[in-house]
Amino acid sequence: xxxxxxxxxxxxxxxxxxxxxxxxxxxxxxxxxxxxxxxxxxxxxxxxxxxxxxxxxxxxxxxxxxxxxxxxxxxxxxxxxxxxxxxxxxxxxxxxxxxxxxxxxxxxxxxxxxxxxxxxxxxxxxxxxxxxxxxxxxxxxxxxxxxxxxxxxxxxxxxxxxxxxx
Amino acid sequence: xxxxxxxxxxxxxxxxxxxxxxxxxxxxxxxxxxxxxxxxxxxxxxxxxxxxxxxxxxxxxxxxxxxxxxxxxxxxxxxxxxxxxxxxxxxxxxxxxxxxxxxxxxxxxxxxxxxxxxxxxxxxxxxxxxxxxxxx
Numbered sequence: 001x002x003x004x005x006x007x008x009x010x011x012x013x014x015x016x017x018x019x020x021x022x023x024x025x026x027x028x029x030x031x032x033x034x035x036x037x038x039x040x041x042x043x044x045x046x047x048x049x050x051x052x053x054x055x056x057x058x059x060x061x062x063x064x065x066x067x068x069x070x071x072x073x074x075x076x077x078x079x080x081x082x083x084x085x086x087x088x089x090x091x092x093x094x095x096x097x098x099x100x101x102x103x104x105x106x107x108x109x110x111x112x113x114x115x116x117x118x119x120x121x122x123x124x125x126x127x128x129x130x131x132x133x134x135x136x137x138x139x140x141x142x143x144x145x146x147x148x149x150x151x152x153x154x155x156x157x158x159x160x161x162x163x164x165x166x
Numbered sequence: 167x168x169x170x171x172x173x174x175x176x177x178x179x180x181x182x183x184x185x186x187x188x189x190x191x192x193x194x195x196x197x198x199x200x201x202x203x204x205x206x207x208x209x210x211x212x213x214x215x216x217x218x219x220x221x222x223x224x225x226x227x228x229x230x231x232x233x234x235x236x237x238x239x240x241x242x243x244x245x246x247x248x249x250x251x252x253x254x255x256x257x258x259x260x261x262x263x264x265x266x267x268x269x270x271x272x273x274x275x276x277x278x279x280x281x282x283x284x285x286x287x288x289x290x291x292x293x294x295x296x297x298x299x300x301x302x
Contacts, residue, residue: 120286
């Protein structure tokens with residue numbers, strides 16, 4: 001039976017979990033951060049762009065004007081601050097300046113400067129706007145690239161660790 | 167395959183839901199329709215994927231349909247959302263619409279998201295996803 005790309009990714013991540021004692025947490029995060037890059041660029045490509053600047057709420061009753069393409073720029077690679085036991089790389093829009101997220105080791109630095117709370121109105125649609133499932137299309141477009149980056153990252157860091165032993 | 171016809175027919179022919187909503191429309195809420203008193207339903211066909219075997223193709227598809235529920239009252243939104251789930255989840259059967267048979271193999275409830283209050287249009291929104299499998 002042939003596994004889907006998502007199932008193959010799940011299998012590799014499970015293998016990583018069993019090999020964590022060889023990798024160490026930092027290398028584990030580096031592999032995840034590198035593998036998340038194709039997903040991030042695919043999602044940025046798929047995210048809609050209005051073509052004009054708009055005003056959005058900025059918390060505390062204030063608002064600010066943002067340039068066109070703000071949703072694309074808000075899409076980043078991060079991990080949850082609460083994820084201590086099981087680290088995972090998340091890709092998606094940063095939604096708030098209070099988001100409890102942090103960068104992965106070896107990954108791009110997370111910035112909350114570009115935020116797009118309104119991603120869900122693009123994704124699920126609104127009263128007078130049809131949904132645009134840009135996250136789903138990015139996931140299917142980047143699945144194979146993520147899978148191959150996970151595999152190559154595993155080989156790269158495992159080789160380094162094994163060389164250290166001998 | 168006309169997933170939209172099947173879902174539209176199922177919802178419109180359920181007397182409980184039909185009485186509780188203003189109407190059901192494709193893609194967006196039309197400009198002349200209000201969701202201030204009763205909820206308005208909107209359906210969107212998000213994606214369609216074929217299910218093929220060596221000797222079977224173009225006769226069985228799966229489609230992801232999003233149902234959006236808009237209303238000024240969150241309580242009414244949730245009541246309709248629950249009724250839709252009861253009606254649609256695990257539904258299977260043949261629907262006849264204007265002498266054409268639509269063979270629904272299975273409808274599965276996938277996800278529900280409460281999207282909060284839309285201040286511009288003064289409505290709450292709930293989105294539900296259903297995966298529908300149909301024969302040609």
